[in-house]
Amino acid sequence: MNEETLAALLEKVKEGEVSVEEAVSQMKTLPFTDLGYAKIDNHRAIRSGSPEVIYCEGKSLEHIRGIVRHMLDYKEENIMATRAGRDVFEAIRDVTDEAVYYDKARIAVIKRKEIQKIPGGIAVVTAGSADIPVAEEAAVTAEVLGNSVERIYDVGVAGIHRLFARLDQIRKANVIIAVAGMEGALASVLGGLVDKPLIAVPTSVGYGSSFHGLSALLTMLNSCAAGIGVVNIDNGFGAAYLANNINRINRKGYGEHE
Incomplete structure (x- = not known):
């Protein structure tokens, strides 16, 4: 249940279209539902503006099906499952045929409502083409959360x-996500060239001494360019979620009620 749905329900109670008892019945699972193996945060969209996302790695297919069924029963609009392999997607398809799979991003999305995007969104920039899977996780996540995304790939410092x-295209974005492995220099270079919030994502791409992304992470944390935020290694989802929260601030300027 999101803020809009809750407001509509309370309005129906006010107008006498729905009884108090019926409204209580619909709201009784707030703020969470305990499935035994998972506690579903039904109230998250009301608190933070975005519904709970299913992180699939480590979860059994049976549990993922159960979580999806509950979220569908609870009338969640668009449901996103991250780090989802093809087997996870097929398991979700057992529950609903509304699921769409983004192979490079490893994300499954159940689309139940048209995603309205705002202008002037997020630029996702990669150093190399090997960084694209992490970048796609960021890009798809940002799009599902309602942002316009510009993909600018393979523009590293080499x-x-x-x-x-x-650069002109990158500068038009409200928020920039820089995705890089190896030594991770892209974020520092971009940080000295743009005047927008910049989120750096180190990736585990690189030869042995890159230590599976640790080298890029340390480079980004120690950047001499000011104003760079850094998320964890390969965390495209986290970067996109932060970028969405920053970009939401601009939505009021486009007439969206918050």
């Missing part, structure tokens, strides 16, 4: 002229 060729 051929920095590629970055300069797309």
Whole structure:
């Protein structure tokens, strides 16, 4: 249940279209439902603006099916499952045929409502094409949360002229996500060229001494360019969620009620 749905229910109570008892019945599972193996946060969209997301790694297919069934029964609009392999997608398809799979992002989305996007959204920039899976997790997440996304891939510092060729396009975004492995220099370079919030995502791409992304993480944390926020290694989802929260501040300017 999101804020809009709750407000509509209370309005029906006010107008006498729904009894207090019926409203209590619909709201009785707030703020969470205990399924035994999972506690579903039914109230999250009201508190934070976005519903709970299903993180699939480590969960059994049976549990994922159960969580999805509950969220569907609870009338959640668009449901997102991250780190979802093809087997997870097929398990979700057992529950609903409304699911769509994004292979590179490893995200399954149950689309029940048209996603309204605002202009001037988020730019997702990668150093190399090997960083695209993490970038796609960020891009798809941001889109499902209601943002317009510009993908700008393979513009790393080894051929920095590629970055300069797309700089005007990058600067048009409200928020920038920089995704890079190896030494992770892309975030520092971009940080010195843009005046927008910049979120850096280190990836586990690189040879042995990159330590599965630790080298890129430390480079980004120690960037001499000011104003860079850094998320964990390969955490495209976390970067997109933070970018969405920043971008939501601009939505009031486009007439959206918060």
